[in-house]
Amino acid sequence: MDLALLRTFVTVHRAGSFTRAAALLGLSQPAVTSQIRTLERQVGRPLFLRQARGVTPTTIGDELAHKAAPHLDALVEIAESGLEEDSSLRTLHLAGPPEFTAERALPALTELTGEGGHGFALRASFGTADEVLEGLAAGHHDLAISTVRPRGALLSASALCDEEHVLVAAPGWAERTGVATLRRDGPAALERVPVVEVHESLPFVARYWASVFDSRPVCPGTVIVPDLRAVLACATAGAGLAVLPRYLCAGALERGDVLALYEPTVPPLRTYFLAVRTGTLAMPHIARAHEWLERAAVAWC
Numbered sequence: 001m002d003l004a005l006l007r008t009f010v011t012v013h014r015a016g017s018f019t020r021a022a023a024l025l026g027l028s029q030p031a032v033t034s035q036i037r038t039l040e041r042q043v044g045r046p047l048f049l050r051q052a053r054g055v056t057p058t059t060i061g062d063e064l065a066h067k068a069a070p071h072l073d074a075l076v077e078i079a080e081s082g083l084e085e086d087s088s089l090r091t092l093h094l095a096g097p098p099e100f101t102a103e104r105a106l107p108a109l110t111e112l113t114g115e116g117g118h119g120f121a122l123r124a125s126f127g128t129a130d131e132v133l134e135g136l137a138a139g140h141h142d143l144a145i146s147t148v149r150p151r152g153a154l155l156s157a158s159a160l161c162d163e164e165h166v167l168v169a170a171p172g173w174a175e176r177t178g179v180a181t182l183r184r185d186g187p188a189a190l191e192r193v194p195v196v197e198v199h200e201s202l203p204f205v206a207r208y209w210a211s212v213f214d215s216r217p218v219c220p221g222t223v224i225v226p227d228l229r230a231v232l233a234c235a236t237a238g239a240g241l242a243v244l245p246r247y248l249c250a251g252a253l254e255r256g257d258v259l260a261l262y263e264p265t266v267p268p269l270r271t272y273f274l275a276v277r278t279g280t281l282a283m284p285h286i287a288r289a290h291e292w293l294e295r296a297a298v299a300w301c
Contacts, residue, residue, distance in 0.1 A: 005035050009061075013061065013062075014138050016055060018057060020102065039237060043064070050137045050261050066154075066278060069277060069278070074283065092122050097127075097129070097132075099248060100245075102126075105145055129146040132144040142276070142280065142283075142289070145274045147271065149273050155277060156275065159272075159273055163300075164267045166246050167208060167242075168252075168261065169235060169259065170258055177261060193219065194240030195221045196234045196241070198225065199226065204244070222239065228245065232252060250265075276290065
């Protein structure tokens with residue numbers, strides 16, 4: 001069986017679309033379609049069901065993907081590493097949200113790199129939950145950290161840790177708002193306080209309001225910046241209130257740069273998942289990094 005056909009097949013299986021697979025492979029869509037038809041003739045069974053939006057693998061297609069994908073990934077890794085390089089130096093490709101990956105995952109994994117480590121070269125990329133899971137499925141990453149549990153059999157995931165969300169603001173806003181007033185009046189006491197967020201939809205604030213106050217925030221975002229570390233910097237500077245992971249603002253809280261405006265009995269939590277392509281934990285460098293992150297996460301919860 002032609003390895004090129006298998007590679008195209010696995011890419012379509014992961015992408016869920018001939019169009020997306022063609023873009024990932026640098027081929028035309030007709031070329032991808034032709035290769036899949038050739039492989040289906042060789043197998044003697046249909047591998048995908050064509051739908052209005054993309055394709056869905058048949059039972060035979062799923063079975064073939066699960067058998068072939070780990071071996072193809074290993075071959076691609078060998079090819080990309082180069083025959084002249086030291087084969088003991090493996091490259092781990094990690095993807096996740098920028099703040100959590102930078103503050104938590106990368107410091108933990110760097111213990112496995114360098115001259116005194118275990119032969120790891122580390123490459124990291126940042127993205128949204130959908131982006132990192134799509135990249136993982138397409139074979140661009142070895143491990144993905146996501147706030148969304150992936151569906152389907154192609155990717156497998158385990159809960160890594162929970163993060164607690166805290167409602168914070170600079171001392172000036174905390175004094176004007178009054179914690180006692182907030183406890184008495186609820187979110188109405190915050191209606192005139194500016195909001196600092198990562199997106200216009202106010203994902204962190206909206207989630208906090210729904211969980212703690214059973215309501216929706218009424219103030220639009222005043223400062224929108226797509227990085228929680230920048231949100232913290234703006235909140236510390238007095239731009240307004242923000243909802244942040246406790247691990248990210250713990251130092252600022254301890255120094256008094258920001259204050260917790262409210263301490264609910266049950267704080268809102270968000271779960272991080274550690275995802276891999278099914279079968280790739282058979283690769284020693286991926287398995288070791290996976291285990292290392294799970295150990296480190298015990299102290300993060």
